[in-house]
Amino acid sequence: MPAVSFQAISKTFATPKGPFAALNQIHLDIQEGEFFGLLGPNGAGKTTLISILAGLARASSGRVLVQGSDVQTDFANARRKLGVVPQELVFDPFFNVRESLRIQSGYFGVKNNDAWIDELLENLGLADKAHANMRQLSGGMKRRVLVAQALVHKPPIIVLDEPTAGVDVELRQTLWHFVARLNKEGHTVLLTTHYLEEAEALCGRIAMLKAGRIVALNRTSDLLQAASGSMLQFKTDTALPPALAMVARVTGRIVQLPANDAAEIESHLAGLRVAGVDVHDMEIRRPDLEDVFLQVMSGTSASNIPLDNIASAAAPGRPKQGVVLSGGSEDTPVPSVGAPL
Ligand SMILES: Nc1ncnc2c1ncn2[C@@H]1O[C@H](COP(=O)(O)OP(=O)(O)O)[C@@H](O)[C@H]1O
Ligand SMILES: [Mg+2]
Numbered sequence: 001m002p003a004v005s006f007q008a009i010s011k012t013f014a015t016p017k018g019p020f021a022a023l024n025q026i027h028l029d030i031q032e033g034e035f036f037g038l039l040g041p042n043g044a045g046k047t048t049l050i051s052i053l054a055g056l057a058r059a060s061s062g063r064v065l066v067q068g069s070d071v072q073t074d075f076a077n078a079r080r081k082l083g084v085v086p087q088e089l090v091f092d093p094f095f096n097v098r099e100s101l102r103i104q105s106g107y108f109g110v111k112n113n114d115a116w117i118d119e120l121l122e123n124l125g126l127a128d129k130a131h132a133n134m135r136q137l138s139g140g141m142k143r144r145v146l147v148a149q150a151l152v153h154k155p156p157i158i159v160l161d162e163p164t165a166g167v168d169v170e171l172r173q174t175l176w177h178f179v180a181r182l183n184k185e186g187h188t189v190l191l192t193t194h195y196l197e198e199a200e201a202l203c204g205r206i207a208m209l210k211a212g213r214i215v216a217l218n219r220t221s222d223l224l225q226a227a228s229g230s231m232l233q234f235k236t237d238t239a240l241p242p243a244l245a246m247v248a249r250v251t252g253r254i255v256q257l258p259a260n261d262a263a264e265i266e267s268h269l270a271g272l273r274v275a276g277v278d279v280h281d282m283e284i285r286r287p288d289l290e291d292v293f294l295q296v297m298s299g300t301s302a303s304n305i306p307l308d309n310i311a312s313a314a315a316p317g318r319p320k321q322g323v324v325l326s327g328g329s330e331d332t333p334v335p336s337v338g339a340p341l
Contacts, residue, residue: 002029003188008062022048024212035189037203044209046192054084083155093135108153120148123178157188200289216296227287232257234282241275
Protein backbone atom coordinates (compact mmCIF):
# COMPACT_ATOMS: atom_id res chain seq x y z
CA MET A 1 0.00 0.00 0.00
CA PRO A 2 1.43 3.40 -0.94
CA ALA A 3 2.11 5.90 1.84
CA VAL A 4 0.27 8.52 -0.18
CA SER A 5 -1.87 7.93 -3.25
CA PHE A 6 -3.14 10.88 -5.29
CA GLN A 7 -5.79 9.53 -7.61
CA ALA A 8 -6.92 11.76 -10.48
CA ILE A 9 -6.79 14.90 -8.40
CA SER A 10 -8.11 18.06 -10.01
CA LYS A 11 -8.72 21.38 -8.34
CA THR A 12 -10.51 24.31 -9.90
CA PHE A 13 -10.77 27.64 -8.11
CA ALA A 14 -13.57 30.07 -8.80
CA THR A 15 -11.94 33.41 -9.53
CA PRO A 16 -13.35 36.77 -10.65
CA LYS A 17 -12.05 35.95 -14.12
CA GLY A 18 -13.80 32.58 -14.14
CA PRO A 19 -12.76 29.05 -13.15
CA PHE A 20 -9.03 28.45 -12.82
CA ALA A 21 -7.64 24.90 -12.97
CA ALA A 22 -4.82 24.82 -10.42
CA LEU A 23 -4.43 21.01 -10.61
CA ASN A 24 -5.29 18.79 -13.52
CA GLN A 25 -5.59 15.01 -13.14
CA ILE A 26 -2.71 14.37 -10.77
CA HIS A 27 -1.91 10.66 -10.44
CA LEU A 28 0.92 9.97 -8.04
CA ASP A 29 1.80 7.21 -5.60
CA ILE A 30 4.47 7.77 -2.98
CA GLN A 31 5.72 4.54 -1.47
CA GLU A 32 6.55 3.83 2.15
CA GLY A 33 10.02 5.00 3.07
CA GLU A 34 10.55 7.22 0.03
CA PHE A 35 12.15 10.64 0.20
CA PHE A 36 10.07 12.23 -2.52
CA GLY A 37 10.50 15.67 -4.07
CA LEU A 38 7.71 17.72 -5.60
CA LEU A 39 9.24 20.50 -7.68
CA GLY A 40 7.80 23.23 -9.83
CA PRO A 41 7.87 26.98 -10.35
CA ASN A 42 5.72 29.33 -8.29
CA GLY A 43 2.06 28.78 -9.02
CA ALA A 44 2.57 25.22 -10.31
CA GLY A 45 0.14 23.85 -7.70
CA LYS A 46 2.45 22.31 -5.11
CA THR A 47 0.85 23.96 -2.08
CA THR A 48 -2.62 23.27 -3.43
CA LEU A 49 -1.78 19.56 -3.72
CA ILE A 50 -0.35 19.49 -0.21
CA SER A 51 -3.38 21.36 1.16
CA ILE A 52 -5.63 18.70 -0.34
CA LEU A 53 -3.45 15.97 1.16
CA ALA A 54 -3.60 17.68 4.57
CA GLY A 55 -7.38 18.05 4.34
CA LEU A 56 -7.11 21.84 4.33
CA ALA A 57 -8.62 22.10 0.87
CA ARG A 58 -11.04 19.90 -1.00
CA ALA A 59 -10.22 18.45 -4.40
CA SER A 60 -12.75 19.27 -7.13
CA SER A 61 -12.45 15.63 -8.18
CA GLY A 62 -10.34 12.59 -7.43
CA ARG A 63 -9.27 11.28 -4.05
CA VAL A 64 -6.23 11.06 -1.81
CA LEU A 65 -5.41 8.08 0.38
CA VAL A 66 -2.92 8.23 3.23
CA GLN A 67 -1.86 4.65 4.03
CA GLY A 68 -5.25 3.66 2.71
CA SER A 69 -7.26 6.26 4.65
CA ASP A 70 -9.24 8.68 2.51
CA VAL A 71 -8.53 12.27 3.55
CA GLN A 72 -12.17 13.22 3.02
CA THR A 73 -14.12 10.27 4.38
CA ASP A 74 -11.61 9.15 7.03
CA PHE A 75 -10.00 12.47 7.90
CA ALA A 76 -8.99 11.74 11.49
CA ASN A 77 -7.02 8.63 10.56
CA ALA A 78 -5.46 10.22 7.49
CA ARG A 79 -4.46 13.34 9.40
CA ARG A 80 -2.92 11.40 12.27
CA LYS A 81 -0.49 9.73 9.86
CA LEU A 82 0.71 13.05 8.49
CA GLY A 83 3.05 15.67 9.87
CA VAL A 84 2.64 18.75 7.73
CA VAL A 85 4.96 21.75 7.83
CA PRO A 86 3.04 24.51 6.05
CA GLN A 87 4.60 27.03 3.69
CA GLU A 88 3.16 29.96 5.62
CA LEU A 89 4.37 30.77 9.13
CA VAL A 90 1.29 30.27 11.29
CA PHE A 91 1.63 30.24 15.07
CA ASP A 92 -0.17 31.05 18.25
CA PRO A 93 1.50 34.08 19.84
CA PHE A 94 0.30 33.41 23.38
CA PHE A 95 2.31 30.31 24.19
CA ASN A 96 5.92 29.49 24.66
CA VAL A 97 7.62 26.87 22.53
CA ARG A 98 7.18 23.94 24.89
CA GLU A 99 3.56 24.83 25.62
CA SER A 100 2.73 25.02 21.94
CA LEU A 101 4.26 21.57 21.41
CA ARG A 102 2.32 20.15 24.36
CA ILE A 103 -0.91 21.61 22.99
CA GLN A 104 -0.18 20.11 19.59
CA SER A 105 0.45 16.72 21.26
CA GLY A 106 -2.90 17.03 22.99
CA TYR A 107 -4.57 17.75 19.68
CA PHE A 108 -3.39 14.34 18.47
CA GLY A 109 -4.26 12.69 21.79
CA VAL A 110 -0.61 11.96 22.64
CA LYS A 111 -0.01 12.03 26.39
CA ASN A 112 3.27 12.23 28.34
CA ASN A 113 5.16 13.35 25.29
CA ASP A 114 7.90 15.38 26.99
CA ALA A 115 10.73 12.98 26.18
CA TRP A 116 10.00 13.23 22.45
CA ILE A 117 9.40 16.99 22.73
CA ASP A 118 12.85 17.30 24.35
CA GLU A 119 14.37 15.29 21.51
CA LEU A 120 12.67 17.51 18.93
CA LEU A 121 13.87 20.67 20.69
CA GLU A 122 17.38 19.27 20.85
CA ASN A 123 17.53 18.10 17.25
CA LEU A 124 16.06 21.27 15.83
CA GLY A 125 18.37 23.57 17.79
CA LEU A 126 15.51 24.85 19.97
CA ALA A 127 16.62 23.57 23.36
CA ASP A 128 17.44 27.02 24.72
CA LYS A 129 14.21 28.47 23.32
CA ALA A 130 11.80 26.10 25.11
CA HIS A 131 10.50 28.88 27.35
CA ALA A 132 10.63 31.67 24.78
CA ASN A 133 7.31 33.06 23.72
CA MET A 134 6.42 32.30 20.13
CA ARG A 135 6.08 35.97 19.19
CA GLN A 136 9.63 36.69 20.40
CA LEU A 137 11.20 34.24 17.97
CA SER A 138 12.88 35.14 14.71
CA GLY A 139 11.38 33.83 11.48
CA GLY A 140 13.92 31.03 11.29
CA MET A 141 13.21 29.95 14.88
CA LYS A 142 9.44 30.02 14.23
CA ARG A 143 10.08 27.79 11.24
CA ARG A 144 11.89 25.31 13.49
CA VAL A 145 8.93 25.28 15.88
CA LEU A 146 6.57 24.60 12.97
CA VAL A 147 8.70 21.59 12.06
CA ALA A 148 8.64 20.40 15.67
CA GLN A 149 4.86 20.84 15.78
CA ALA A 150 4.45 18.76 12.65
CA LEU A 151 6.54 15.94 14.14
CA VAL A 152 5.15 15.99 17.66
CA HIS A 153 2.95 12.90 17.14
CA LYS A 154 5.73 10.96 15.32
CA PRO A 155 3.80 10.77 12.05
CA PRO A 156 4.90 8.06 9.62
CA ILE A 157 4.64 10.55 6.75
CA ILE A 158 6.36 13.92 6.90
CA VAL A 159 5.27 16.64 4.48
CA LEU A 160 7.39 19.76 4.12
CA ASP A 161 6.20 22.64 1.93
CA GLU A 162 9.23 24.81 1.12
CA PRO A 163 10.59 24.47 4.65
CA THR A 164 13.84 26.21 3.77
CA ALA A 165 12.49 29.18 1.81
CA GLY A 166 14.34 32.21 3.09
CA VAL A 167 15.96 30.46 6.05
CA ASP A 168 19.63 30.53 6.92
CA VAL A 169 22.16 27.89 6.00
CA GLU A 170 22.43 26.66 9.57
CA LEU A 171 18.74 25.85 9.83
CA ARG A 172 18.80 24.13 6.46
CA GLN A 173 21.65 21.90 7.60
CA THR A 174 19.98 21.18 10.95
CA LEU A 175 16.67 20.42 9.31
CA TRP A 176 18.05 18.16 6.59
CA HIS A 177 20.20 16.27 9.01
CA PHE A 178 17.18 15.53 11.18
CA VAL A 179 14.72 14.80 8.37
CA ALA A 180 17.25 12.50 6.66
CA ARG A 181 17.61 10.63 9.96
CA LEU A 182 13.85 10.25 10.29
CA ASN A 183 13.68 8.99 6.70
CA LYS A 184 16.41 6.46 7.47
CA GLU A 185 14.35 5.31 10.44
CA GLY A 186 11.46 4.60 8.08
CA HIS A 187 9.45 7.80 7.83
CA THR A 188 8.22 8.71 4.37
CA VAL A 189 9.10 12.27 3.36
CA LEU A 190 7.34 14.48 0.81
CA LEU A 191 9.21 17.69 0.17
CA THR A 192 8.64 20.73 -1.98
CA THR A 193 11.55 23.09 -2.41
CA HIS A 194 12.95 25.73 -4.71
CA TYR A 195 16.43 24.65 -3.81
CA LEU A 196 17.18 22.10 -6.45
CA GLU A 197 20.54 21.23 -4.90
CA GLU A 198 18.65 20.11 -1.82
CA ALA A 199 16.25 18.03 -3.87
CA GLU A 200 19.11 16.46 -5.84
CA ALA A 201 20.96 15.53 -2.66
CA LEU A 202 17.98 14.28 -0.68
CA CYS A 203 15.21 12.95 -2.91
CA GLY A 204 15.25 9.44 -4.33
CA ARG A 205 12.41 10.28 -6.70
CA ILE A 206 11.06 13.53 -8.05
CA ALA A 207 7.90 14.80 -9.70
CA MET A 208 7.95 18.08 -11.56
CA LEU A 209 4.75 20.05 -11.69
CA LYS A 210 3.99 22.73 -14.25
CA ALA A 211 0.71 24.63 -14.41
CA GLY A 212 -1.09 21.93 -12.43
CA ARG A 213 0.20 18.94 -14.38
CA ILE A 214 2.97 16.45 -13.75
CA VAL A 215 5.49 16.95 -16.53
CA ALA A 216 8.26 14.69 -15.23
CA LEU A 217 8.28 11.84 -12.74
CA ASN A 218 11.25 9.61 -12.18
CA ARG A 219 14.09 8.57 -9.94
CA THR A 220 16.41 11.48 -9.41
CA SER A 221 19.33 9.52 -10.84
CA ASP A 222 17.33 8.69 -13.99
CA LEU A 223 16.29 12.30 -14.46
CA LEU A 224 19.93 13.31 -14.28
CA GLN A 225 20.95 10.51 -16.66
CA ALA A 226 18.32 11.53 -19.20
CA ALA A 227 19.46 15.14 -19.26
CA SER A 228 21.15 15.85 -22.53
CA GLY A 229 24.41 17.61 -23.34
CA SER A 230 26.77 19.29 -20.95
CA MET A 231 27.26 22.65 -19.33
CA LEU A 232 30.19 24.99 -19.96
CA GLN A 233 30.60 27.00 -16.78
CA PHE A 234 33.00 29.83 -15.95
CA LYS A 235 33.36 33.12 -14.12
CA THR A 236 33.77 36.44 -15.82
CA ASP A 237 33.54 40.19 -15.21
CA THR A 238 33.05 40.93 -18.91
CA ALA A 239 29.72 41.27 -20.71
CA LEU A 240 28.93 38.37 -23.05
CA PRO A 241 28.46 38.86 -26.80
CA PRO A 242 24.71 38.97 -27.66
CA ALA A 243 24.62 35.53 -29.30
CA LEU A 244 25.94 33.89 -26.10
CA ALA A 245 24.02 36.17 -23.73
CA MET A 246 20.80 34.86 -25.29
CA VAL A 247 21.48 31.26 -24.29
CA ALA A 248 23.48 31.84 -21.09
CA ARG A 249 22.31 31.47 -17.51
CA VAL A 250 24.06 34.18 -15.53
CA THR A 251 24.18 34.32 -11.73
CA GLY A 252 26.40 37.18 -10.63
CA ARG A 253 29.84 36.39 -12.11
CA ILE A 254 28.97 32.80 -12.91
CA VAL A 255 28.00 32.02 -16.48
CA GLN A 256 26.57 28.68 -17.61
CA LEU A 257 26.21 27.80 -21.27
CA PRO A 258 24.35 24.65 -22.29
CA ALA A 259 26.05 22.72 -25.07
CA ASN A 260 24.73 19.71 -26.98
CA ASP A 261 28.10 18.38 -28.08
CA ALA A 262 31.80 19.09 -28.38
CA ALA A 263 31.30 21.20 -31.50
CA GLU A 264 28.98 23.52 -29.62
CA ILE A 265 31.44 23.83 -26.75
CA GLU A 266 34.10 24.78 -29.31
CA SER A 267 31.82 27.35 -30.87
CA HIS A 268 31.01 28.86 -27.44
CA LEU A 269 34.74 29.10 -26.68
CA ALA A 270 35.42 30.72 -30.04
CA GLY A 271 32.64 33.24 -29.42
CA LEU A 272 34.15 34.12 -26.05
CA ARG A 273 37.65 34.48 -27.50
CA VAL A 274 36.53 36.69 -30.39
CA ALA A 275 34.57 38.95 -28.00
CA GLY A 276 37.57 39.20 -25.67
CA VAL A 277 35.67 37.82 -22.67
CA ASP A 278 38.00 37.04 -19.76
CA VAL A 279 37.23 33.53 -18.57
CA HIS A 280 38.14 32.16 -15.12
CA ASP A 281 37.60 28.83 -13.38
CA MET A 282 36.20 27.17 -16.47
CA GLU A 283 34.73 23.70 -16.24
CA ILE A 284 32.62 21.40 -18.34
CA ARG A 285 30.14 19.46 -16.29
CA ARG A 286 27.16 17.14 -16.56
CA PRO A 287 23.75 18.81 -16.25
CA ASP A 288 22.57 18.97 -12.65
CA LEU A 289 19.00 18.89 -11.40
CA GLU A 290 18.61 22.62 -11.97
CA ASP A 291 19.54 22.16 -15.62
CA VAL A 292 17.11 19.25 -15.90
CA PHE A 293 14.41 21.34 -14.26
CA LEU A 294 14.93 24.19 -16.72
CA GLN A 295 14.94 21.75 -19.65
CA VAL A 296 11.72 20.16 -18.45
CA MET A 297 10.01 23.47 -17.79
CA SER A 298 10.96 24.82 -21.20
CA GLY A 299 9.75 21.60 -22.80
CA THR A 300 13.16 20.69 -24.25
CA SER A 301 13.88 17.69 -22.07
CA ALA A 302 13.79 14.03 -22.82
CA SER A 303 12.64 13.58 -19.22
CA ASN A 304 9.18 14.75 -20.17
CA ILE A 305 6.79 11.94 -19.53
CA PRO A 306 3.47 11.89 -21.34
CA LEU A 307 0.59 11.72 -18.88
CA ASP A 308 -0.57 8.28 -20.00
CA ASN A 309 2.87 6.86 -19.20
CA ILE A 310 3.00 8.24 -15.70
CA ALA A 311 1.65 5.15 -14.00
CA SER A 312 4.33 2.92 -15.48
CA ALA A 313 7.04 5.46 -14.79
CA ALA A 314 5.94 5.68 -11.19
CA ALA A 315 7.58 2.48 -10.01
CA PRO A 316 9.92 3.71 -7.35
CA GLY A 317 13.51 2.81 -7.01
CA ARG A 318 15.00 2.16 -3.66
CA PRO A 319 14.71 5.36 -1.69
CA LYS A 320 17.95 7.16 -1.19
CA GLN A 321 18.42 7.05 2.51
CA GLY A 322 20.44 8.78 5.11
CA VAL A 323 21.76 11.40 2.76
CA VAL A 324 22.91 14.54 4.46
CA LEU A 325 24.04 17.60 2.59
CA SER A 326 27.76 17.86 2.79
CA GLY A 327 29.56 20.86 4.09
CA GLY A 328 27.74 22.73 6.78
CA SER A 329 30.01 25.72 6.63
CA GLU A 330 28.71 29.26 6.40
CA ASP A 331 29.63 29.57 2.77
CA THR A 332 27.56 26.68 1.43
CA PRO A 333 26.20 28.25 -1.74
CA VAL A 334 22.50 28.83 -2.06
CA PRO A 335 21.45 27.22 -5.33
CA SER A 336 20.31 29.81 -7.77
CA VAL A 337 17.03 29.11 -9.44
CA GLY A 338 16.10 32.78 -9.55
CA ALA A 339 15.28 34.37 -12.86
CA PRO A 340 14.10 31.42 -14.94
CA LEU A 341 11.32 30.65 -12.47
N1 LIG B 1 -7.73 30.06 -2.99
C1 LIG B 1 -7.34 30.28 -4.25
N2 LIG B 1 -8.13 30.91 -5.13
C2 LIG B 1 -7.75 31.11 -6.42
N3 LIG B 1 -6.57 30.71 -6.92
C3 LIG B 1 -5.73 30.08 -6.09
C4 LIG B 1 -6.06 29.83 -4.71
N4 LIG B 1 -5.02 29.17 -4.14
C5 LIG B 1 -4.09 29.03 -5.11
N5 LIG B 1 -4.51 29.57 -6.27
C6 LIG B 1 -3.77 29.57 -7.54
O1 LIG B 1 -3.45 28.23 -7.87
C7 LIG B 1 -2.16 28.17 -8.46
C8 LIG B 1 -1.29 27.22 -7.69
O2 LIG B 1 -0.94 27.81 -6.44
P1 LIG B 1 -0.02 27.07 -5.39
O3 LIG B 1 -0.56 25.71 -5.16
O4 LIG B 1 0.13 27.96 -4.21
O5 LIG B 1 1.35 26.97 -6.19
P2 LIG B 1 2.83 26.64 -5.67
O6 LIG B 1 2.74 26.18 -4.25
O7 LIG B 1 3.31 25.58 -6.61
O8 LIG B 1 3.60 27.91 -5.81
C9 LIG B 1 -1.64 29.60 -8.49
O9 LIG B 1 -1.89 30.15 -9.75
C10 LIG B 1 -2.45 30.28 -7.43
O10 LIG B 1 -2.58 31.66 -7.71
MG1 LIG C 1 3.63 26.84 -2.57
